[in-house]
Amino acid sequence: MVSIARILDLLEHVRDPEIPVVSITDLGIVRDVRYDGDMLEVVLTPTYSGCPATQLIRDDVERMLRAHGVENARIITQLSPAWTTDWITKRGRARLSEAGIVPPGDTVPCPLCDSTHTREMAHFGSTPCKALYRCDACLEPFEYVKPI
Template structure:
């Protein structure tokens, strides 16, 4: 998702700099735990994980691969032309500007009648 900003290695220690998608992002704890799990599963025990809020994260940092994974998970990726991730229809309506987290909005597809989240473009 482009939140890992920098990885440094110095004197047998790694420093990983991450930026949240939003201030107060509820996923940051899980993201840090996943980073720790991946480091330690590779035998890396000497590390620091730091958070940087500047510059602020933007959806421009998301790769096409990440956007495809969001769509595969049923979440419409950030875009000015929102389409249903289930049936690719553009016949959609906003249900709520906020979904399960502040970075997502809740939509409904009028073609397949399925609700879905849209990752807001920032």
């Protein structure tokens, strides 16, 4: 049987299909990895209930496990407790920042010039989890992962 630690390591390499700079473990959507007898169970939670990435992520996880010799695996979707952006890991936040996507926080600094003179242009963005912002100092438009 492949060890849990090894499985977690594999899951680190499953990218979010819409924000490929982060992995699914970075986002905190992998809630549990355990064995039920010889059946591996991977518990995932969706970020948003209508997020189109959810199905793709399930498929990617299955493919990744199978490619590494895990034949008996079950993916379980768990809704409660509901996903929160607090579960995005430190590394996930750093990776988002590097890609110019501002992680959730008390302030929304511009990813280009660090100015906090930024404002929301729309509550929603290119994916369900983001909002559109603009920097009033350097005029850079950017995306912000809204706290949920």
